[in-house]
Amino acid sequence: MEVDDILRNFDTEVGQRSQKPKVDLYTSLSRVMLNERMAPEILPYQKDLLDEVLSRITNQQQLLLDSHEYGDVNIDSGIITSDYKLQLMIMETDIERLSYLVRLYLRVRLSKLETFTIHYIRLTGERDDTKATLLSDEEQEYLTKYMGLLQSLYNNSILKKIPRELTYLDEVESDISMVTTPDVDEMVFIKVLRDETITIPLEDEDELQLEKDAVFVVKYGLISGYLNIGDVILI
Amino acid sequence: MSLPSNIKQNLMPSEISFMTENEYIQILPRYSMKSIQLIGTKIPNLRALRREKVPLWVALILKSQGKCNIVIPDWLNLIYLKARYDEEVKFPMKFSDLPFNWIDLSKILLSKAPDDLPDPVHQLRSIIQDLREIRQVKTRKGLKEVNESNIGLSGLSLLEINELRPFMLSVMNKLREIHESVRHDDYDDEEVIDVDDDED
Numbered sequence: 001m002e003v004d005d006i007l008r009n010f011d012t013e014v015g016q017r018s019q020k021p022k023v024d025l026y027t028s029l030s031r032v033m034l035n036e037r038m039a040p041e042i043l044p045y046q047k048d049l050l051d052e053v054l055s056r057i058t059n060q061q062q063l064l065l066d067s068h069e070y071g072d073v074n075i076d077s078g079i080i081t082s083d084y085k086l087q088l089m090i091m092e093t094d095i096e097r098l099s100y101l102v103r104l105y106l107r108v109r110l111s112k113l114e115t116f117t118i119h120y121i122r123l124t125g126e127r128d129d130t131k132a133t134l135l136s137d138e139e140q141e142y143l144t145k146y147m148g149l150l151q152s153l154y155n156n157s158i159l160k161k162i163p164r165e166l167t168y169l170d171e172v173e174s175d176i177s178m179v180t181t182p183d184v185d186e187m188v189f190i191k192v193l194r195d196e197t198i199t200i201p202l203e204d205e206d207e208l209q210l211e212k213d214a215v216f217v218v219k220y221g222l223i224s225g226y227l228n229i230g231d232v233i234l235i
Numbered sequence: 236m237s238l239p240s241n242i243k244q245n246l247m248p249s250e251i252s253f254m255t256e257n258e259y260i261q262i263l264p265r266y267s268m269k270s271i272q273l274i275g276t277k278i279p280n281l282r283a284l285r286r287e288k289v290p291l292w293v294a295l296i297l298k299s300q301g302k303c304n305i306v307i308p309d310w311l312n313l314i315y316l317k318a319r320y321d322e323e324v325k326f327p328m329k330f331s332d333l334p335f336n337w338i339d340l341s342k343i344l345l346s347k348a349p350d351d352l353p354d355p356v357h358q359l360r361s362i363i364q365d366l367r368e369i370r371q372v373k374t375r376k377g378l379k380e381v382n383e384s385n386i387g388l389s390g391l392s393l394l395e396i397n398e399l400r401p402f403m404l405s406v407m408n409k410l411r412e413i414h415e416s417v418r419h420d421d422y423d424d425e426e427v428i429d430v431d432d433d434e435d
Binding site (some may be wrong): 024025026027030031037053056060077083086087088089091092093095097098099107108110111176185186187191201203206208213214215216217218219233235 | 238244254257268271275276293296301355374387389390407411
């Protein structure tokens with residue numbers, strides 16, 4: 001089989017799978033990563049996108065391995081040009097760049113789970129539909145295990161030595177809860193993507209007009225609805 | 236722990252240029268090359284001297300191998316940038332129209348593809364620096380507009396926004412807290428005296 005055949009096979013394979021309206025994976029993944037990075041709370045897990053990116057990365061890695069093998073076998077025959085190596089290098093860079101984005105996305109989410117552990121334990125325990133979309137299965141497992149570790153650390157180091165009524169981790173004392181929750185009123189930087197102007201009511205009967213491509217700093221809570229449907233992005 | 240605190244809610248300049256590298260740019264290939272199917276995109280068949288659009292990072296790899304020339308975007312030349320600079324001087328309240336990633340894109344192109352530029356590199360550098368400085372002065376003047384509710388930053392590039400971010404976020408969040416405590420105390424008079432100090 002020629003190199004071109006390998007590449008051509010792969011072309012048709014991928015071509016068949018991505019017949020649907022083509023979204024630029026890079027753009028959507030960067031946006032998802034940035035949104036997550038800048039939002040004070042955890043956003044619903046982008047399962048479809050992540051599944052697609054991960055499976056494509058796996059396929060491409062396999063193809064790359066095969067191509068390398070092909071290159072090694074035929075190294076003496078003179079059909080391996082420097083172009084061939086360059087192409088493999090570009091493919092490799094592509095894989096690395098995408099995995100970097102995926103890693104960054106997941107790390108941001110984990111760091112939020114670590115900061116607001118009890119809050120998210122509660123949130124995902126409450127309703128089944130939030131549980132289904134907010135976290136991936138792996139993240140859910142991570143959250144539970146992390147909480148277990150925290151609890152046993154606290155217990156072993158201090159909690160078992162102090163009176164029982166002081167050992168609760170989620171006490172509410174004079175309206176102030178011990179559980180740290182994300183501050184949804186935090187300021188975020190947004191960019192508007194929707195074509196029509198979005199009008200957001202502010203307190204004191206003011207209004208905020210968000211035109212396309214405008215950049216604003218606003219409270220996260222005001223725009224989180226638009227963020228979920230993709231009308232604005234965080235930057 | 237899973238994320239270093241210096242990149243929480245902020246971007247590093249290197250990340251901004253990473254994102255710029257994903258943008259598409261026109262190249263003028265010097266040699267032919269077969270198309271490559273990448274994960275997110277496809278590099279078309281390259282034929283010598285026929286313009287194609289590829290992601291910037293691919294263009295930079297090809298450029299470093301001497302396989303293509305990069306077609307410099309039409310705003311990256313002395314005449315255009317000079318005109319923007321004059322505009323900045325003329326309208327002190329407005330930012331002139333430059334791409335969202337003009338600083339990082341020009342930096343990449345100036346360092347990686349100096350031979351493709353239409354004008355001498357040092358002159359471009361100096362006009363870019365002038366533009367950057369006059370815009371910085373404007374944003375700093377604009378900082379007195381910062382309030383607790385919202386602020387528009389249209390016209391600034393991502394890198395310029397990022398420079399402002401740590402300051403703006405902390406100030407606006409503090410102002411917000413003060414504002415909220417004032418509102419809270421309107422209903423409940425007990426702590427009004429406390430708040431008066433914060434207010435001015």
